[in-house]
């Protein structure tokens with residue numbers, strides 16, 4: 001579709017799952033005006049989840065794109081490729097890009113997040129060296145090229161989050177000798193309690209992974225044999241490549257300070273409205289209600305981004321049709337959930353891992369699984385499940401462990417709904 005910067009309509013900044021789902025919801029709700037999507041890439045929307053599988057050789061490049069060009073074409077969007085938004089002026093209702101300024105009536109910010117390499121030192125003898133990170137398809141290409149290079153034999157992953165472990169899995173798939181270094185005493189950072197993390201670590205060690213937990217990279221030097229790394233305990237080792245997964249930073253550089261309410265991300269209400277009534281936010285860039293704490297938090301998972309995008313799109317369509325958004329379509333909130341399998345060791349979690357005084361943990365072993373339950377006391381002899389970790393040595397899609405994980409996740413969600421209803425009565 002041709003670019004017409006006179007028509008206002010809806011601006012969607014970011015063409016990932018939150019942006020696409022906002023567009024789908026707008027059209028499903030009958031909005032037939034201009035939907036202008038600003039994308040900083042020249043490729044179709046991809047799934048960051050699949051980047052490690054592509055790098056590890058488990059998925060083909062084409063399989064990383066959840067929507068076909070035909071499906072997206074049916075949405076009649078005006079997509080501006082390779083057109084990053086450089087400024088958003090909520091007062092003037094204008095989006096600025098290197099290709100000019102574009103007016104909007106309503107705007108959805110769905111720009112996701114970027115990996116940070118915070119804490120990684122400058123490499124002595126190679127100051128331009130940037131460690132590998134993982135989010136975009138370009139990142140995946142770099143990781144794939146690195147681990148497939150015949151010269152790459154020893155790989156260091158810094159960080160112990162889900163992204164770090166997915167990177168590790170891609171490397172293990174290529175038979176690389178892998179070391180993982182993480183500042184915390186256990187892997188899986190904030191997603192696992194020690195009881196579950198230890199079992200997962202055992203699985204990793206059995207696959208030959210060297211774990212350097214409670215340590216960090218202190219210094220890196222380019223040497224003949226690769227990259228010589230000194231760890232915080234004083235030991236050193238040499239690697240061919242290093243990847244860093246030290247967390248994500250929201251992509252919000254195009255906003256002036258104070259333009260919208262930002263805490264860790266854009267603070268939104270149950271319809272994904274930011275502090276400006278005409279600007280919405282969805283996905284990893286939004287801070288909406290997390291159901292267990294009741295606080296506004298980033299819940300950076302795919303399903304949440306999709307639901308939030310859809311919620312924003314439906315609410316905007318209603319407002320542009322002159323009616324109030326349907327309360328039935330409001331998003332009460334979400335809970336964090338994660339699933340990861342590294343070479344046959346499966347980990348599933350959902351809910352909170354925060355051990356408040358009224359919470360207690362129960363560990364149950366059986367069926368080849370360790371399940372760590374986090375309960376909250378709700379009265380005399382009453383309790384509700386608020387979180388769980390499951391680790392299994394059998395990673396069989398559709399198998400018992402996945403069933404248990406799905407069932408426990410639903411139980412937590414149901415408990416949150418019941419609690420919310422009880423508070424309303």
Ligand SMILES: Cc1cc2nc3c(=O)[nH]c(=O)nc-3n(C[C@H](O)[C@H](O)[C@H](O)COP(=O)(O)OP(=O)(O)OC[C@H]3O[C@@H](n4cnc5c(N)ncnc54)[C@H](O)[C@@H]3O)c2cc1C
Pocket residue numbers: 013014015016017018019038039040041046047048049050051052083084085086110111112113134135162163166251254282283284285299300301302303305338339
């Ligand atoms: C390696 C990895 C593994 C993951 N695994 C899982 C998993 O197993 N399960 C799960 O649920 N979640 C997982 N996630 C998280 C999940 O991918 C994200 O929560 C989800 O993709 C967020 O969607 P989004 O639309 O908010 O952001 P994105 O998918 O990142 O889309 C945002 C888009 O906006 C673009 N953009 C940024 N700035 C601008 C700008 N200024 N102008 C225009 N465009 C811009 C970005 O380039 C990007 O294309 C994983 C993430 C990573 C990185």
